[in-house]
Amino acid sequence: MDELQTAEEQHPRATDPLGDWRRTHTCCQLTAADVGKSVCLMGWVQFRRDHGGLIFIDLRDRQGLTQVVFSPETAPDAHARAHVVRSEYVLGITGVVRPRPEGMANSAMVTGEIEVEVTDWKLLNTSKTPPFAIEDRVDISENLRLKYRYLDLRRPRMAQNFLLRSKAAQSVRRYLDGLDFLEVETPMLTRSTPEGARDFLVPSRVNQGEFFALPQSPQLFKQLLMVSGLERYYQIVKCFRDEDLRADRQPEFTQIDIEMSFVDEEQVMHMAENMVRTLFKETLDIDLPASFQRMTYDTAMADYGLDKPDLRFGLKLTDVSDIVRGCELRVFAKAELVKGLRVPGGESLSRKEIDDLTEFVKIYGAQGLAWIKIRQDEWQSPIAKFFSDAERSALAERLNLQVGDIVFFQAGASDMVNSALGNLRLQLGERMGLIPEGVYAPLWVTDFPLLEYDAEAKRWVAKHHPFTSPQDGHLELLKTDPGKALARAYDLVLNGSEIGGGSIRNHTLEKQRTMFDALGIDEAEAEDKFGFLLNALQFGAPPHGGIAFGLDRLIMLMAGAKSIRDVIAFPKTQKATCLMTEAPSPVAAKQLRELGIKVRESAAVKEPN
């Protein structure tokens, strides 16, 4: 503010509605130490308390609130004009800081010890009555908030989120700059890729019938920058994926994208871990663990059923397939996988609660939910009768069953069992209040499979992306047993959310070709889609790898926001529209003609204008 002020003083603007008034303080700045100072504040009217005599106004700016007082005795003219002031009017006031009278301090306000006695004020703008109050405590429907996003962002909590977001981005930049990373911008108009998410396409006018794609990530460009010899690259960059939205997923989102040369996974993980630790320390003053916990993908799936375990609370899954293989309950005996989830103290769950949980697991494809309550003298359960004494004691031992427990079982295809019980675990953690407040549990998940089988397409697809390097000695497995091949990939998980992921890449042509082979991408197709990468790999590509963080999701966790939309200034709705600008919209017929594009007749097209 100070530098701006100096600049303006050198070049005063005669028509400026501010005149020679210049803001001297924010609305969250003045304290008892400032008593007696002449100040100038500018901001919005939060509350007006017009007593007929005295008028109190809480003036709000980005930083906070300050009470200003209009008195008929000390400034009769200013007071007389102040009756017209309404919510969200924009005011500039000049006045004198004074302590509030004895017993009138407001300890709930940062500036509650003082007030500003107004000597003069300017109405900088009026405001229509806003469609909702600019306060945190009101709960407004999301479509109204999004339609009037500029008002929603005035609310203190939202403003705080964007303050945090800005500080976080700066912290990351400082950290990476300190390690000699170069910030490089990569194209927004690029080539559509066959693998991965659906692309957003942009028609080319100059090359009719051809399309750019908006980048799903700068993956290939950052690898090429390593071939360029940049050695260390980063970018805080928008990425685009045309897939359905979720509370933590938007079609355009921001990544902290990082790539390094001459490194192995340990170095990338060490750098990334320090970055996140520094970020939490600098922006939230939170000390994350000196060393993040690690877990292999196999262990995560075995113990938690998900590849992004929430380690803020206990409860683990236990494989009991072998014990129930011969039992009389057919759905257990013939299942590919049977797992149990022991919940200490869960014996008190009511029938209604169990019914709710049964409905819950059906979301993930479960047919039902088997359970056993462990009581002093008996197992209360619809399924206990199917187990022999030997099976019972084996289950009791394997699951470490204690009186007062409930144990849930899920049997069937492995994917379903893991997904249903893994999500049931999260659900129970929430319902039973097992998740502690204010705890951050970071976790590296490593040793991911390189490929996974796509049953629909009947082929192997890259689990991470097709440029990920297999682990030492696993290249050969791609030809013999592709499902067994492990990747040099790693994900950073925070409180059950994946916040980052990366890998060491294939930096030789031979490795990359083998990978394409395994994915069923033949030489001609590889040449067509990725020829530029394959070329580049032949010109001295250094060993390299990197990582990318989802900035929005990270900020959401740091801010304690429930939705990613609360940390994105102008987000899309679940139908991928913007309620404020009403995008997307039909375009003029002329625009389509220029692009050589026809749309279905049912689709609306504006008449030429």
Place this chain on the structure above:
RNA sequence: GGGGGCGUAGCUCAGUUGGUUAGAGCGCUGGCCUGUCACGUCAGAGGCCGCGGGUUCAAGUCCCGUCGCUCCCGCCA
């Protein structure tokens, strides 16, 4: 593509078994008020019950469709 929730005053919501003129709090408008701080107080305005059909003597309420917001499954290398 599929499943769940929501849609009534500017906002947040209530509205019984289908039955009189659709209510509350906040906000808004006007009056009064010199120490309030979500000021108080008196008065007032404000409704396409999302939209379209249907059933019925009668629909905010029941049925069908549709639109919007939202949570989730699929999808998201």
